Amino acid sequence: MDVKKRESQAEQEGRVTSSLAGLAFVLVLVIVGLLLVRVLKKQSELEDCLMSGRTNCAPIETTR
Numbered sequence: 001m002d003v004k005k006r007e008s009q010a011e012q013e014g015r016v017t018s019s020l021a022g023l024a025f026v027l028v029l030v031i032v033g034l035l036l037v038r039v040l041k042k043q044s045e046l047e048d049c050l051m052s053g054r055t056n057c058a059p060i061e062t063t064r
Contacts, residue, residue, distance in 0.1 A: 049057035 045058055
């Protein structure tokens, strides 16, 4: 009975590790997705500005 209990506990620990790895993977995907959406939004705004015929769409920032 002790052997079965140890095997069950090892399986449980394996499931917890797999679950945490899956959660970490999903969080990384969400973060990368949000960054991608942010970059695409900026590009879209720049393209919309250029398509409307304006010339100062991407002003150069200077430091004082």
